[in-house]
Amino acid sequence: MNRISVIHRLYAGFGLLCLIIVCWGAFNISIMSSFSGATDRLTSDVFPLSGSIQEMEAHRSETARYSVEVVAAGDQKVLNSQSDRLSGALSKLADSLDAVAASDSTAMFPELAAVNESANARLAELRRSVKAILGIKRQLLSVSDSVNSGLSHFLANNGEMKRTLVREGTEPAGQDIYIRDLFTTVMENLANIELLIMQMVSTENPSELNAIVENLRFNTSxxxxxxxxxxxxVPRLEGLPSLVERFLAAVNDDAGIISQYSDYRQSRLELDLLARKIDLLLSAMASELDEARKIVADRTSASVFALDETALNSEQLVYWLLPLVVLIALARIGSAVGGIHQGAEHIRHGMDEQENVSQSVARQVSEISASVAESLESIDELVTTCDRLEDSVTSIESLMARFRIL
Incomplete structure (x- = not known):
């Protein structure tokens, strides 16, 4: 490692930092893609499905309200108006249910398959019940006035029959024991009939109503x-037979008011049962819609929590990765600075050695220069000596020449 130059170390550290940044960027891109996919699923699938369920609940509430108004309708005009509204609410409910079924909700939410199937079954039963309740309600409205009028005349006839008995029969009954026994028997029968009529008017149980009518007819036998x-x-009761004839016809004839009223009450009871059935169907559908809404809400919450968890993990990773990058960068910078210091020390040491060599060379050059100077001086002295010798030789030669001449 020490053999690697400082520049190469810097390059290696920079490359490592670039690799970390690229990996970090790829991770962020993956996280953002996950966020985008989850957000797209929420906005394109989950939220519209939740809206469809809320729309179904709104149409279900409208159906419940209009069904109650149909049952409470007081005339045919009101019934026709409420019937149209009820049919429209049912159609909207069916359309919204079809929209949910046509979506990818089953693939996304397998739990909704059973809810959709049950809701469709309840909707079909609801349509049949609404059709039946409209038919019964129209029939009741068509006979309501005649039944109420016939019952009023029946009760009025009974009242007149009883008043005639009391007014014209009390005195003869007090004078003759046989007449008194007949009078008492007739009055007791009238009292029983009145009691049965009151029970017939007030009962809500169809089986009890049939039993009361049978008992009433038995008492008139x-x-x-x-x-x-x-x-x-009692000849004074000569006006009574016509009242008795009308009373018996009203009680025993199939077209009499008691039969009419019994059928009317049976239809009313059937209407009430159908109304309760519709209410139960709508309540069950409301529970199923609540379950579907809870399923979607739970899945939405899970998606949001998953996004939050991913964001938190990404944030924690950033918190852990950023100090690591800084530490690696600082370590690389420290290593480079150490290398630079080491190189500077080598350079400084080399410069010191070079300076020592330079000084040694300078000293040697000085010594050589001094030696050369001394040699030059010696040479100068030698040259001077030679010159002197030459002069001496010349002088000697002159003297010798002179000796020859002599």
């Missing part, structure tokens, strides 16, 4: 004989 015997004994 001997009533006509006792009344005829009493009229024969």
């Amino acid at each position: 001997t009533f006509e004989q006792d009344m005829s015997a009493l009229v024969n004994e």
Whole structure:
């Protein structure tokens, strides 16, 4: 490692930092893609599905409200208006349910498959019940006035029959024990009939209503004989037979008011049962819609929590990775600075050695220069000596020449 130059170390550190940054960027891109996919699923699938469920609940509430108004309608005009609104609410409910079924909700939310199937079954049953309740309601409105009028006349006839008995039969009954027994029997029968009529008007149980009508007809089987015997004994009761005839016709004839009222009450009870059935169907559908809304809400919450968890993990990774990058960068910078210091020390040491060599060379050069100077001086002295010798030789030669001449 020490053999690697400082520049190469810097390059290696920079390359490592670039690699970390690239990996970090790829991770962020992956996180953002995950965010985008989850957000797209929420906005394109989950939120519209939640809106469809809320729309179904709104149409279900409208259906419940209009069904109550249909049952409470007081005339045909109001019934026709409320019937149209109820049919429209049912159609909207069916359309919204079809929209949910046509979406990819089953693939996204397998739990909704059972909810959709149950809701469709309840919607079909709801349509049948609404059709039946509209038919019964129209029939009731068509006979309501005649039944109420016939019942009023029936009760008025009974009241007149009882008043006639009391007014015209009390005095003869007090004078004759046989007439008194007949009078008492007839009055007791009338009291029983009145009680049965009150029970018939007030009962809400269809089986009880049928039993009361049968009992009422049974009590009239001997009533006509006792009344005829009493009229024969009391001539003052000559106006009573016509009242008794109308009473018996009203009770025993299939077209009499008791039969009409019994059918009317049976239809009313059937209407109430259908109304309760519709209410139960709509309540069950509301529970199923609540379940579907809870499923979607739970999945939405899970997606949001997953996004939050991913964001938190990414944030924590940034918090851990950023100090690591800084530490690596500082380590690389420290290593480079150390290398630079080491190189500077080598350079400084080399410069010191070079300076020592330079000084040694300078000293040697000085010594050589001094030696050369001394040599030059010696040479100068030698040259001077030579010159002197030459002069001496010349002088000697002159002297010798002179000696020859002599």
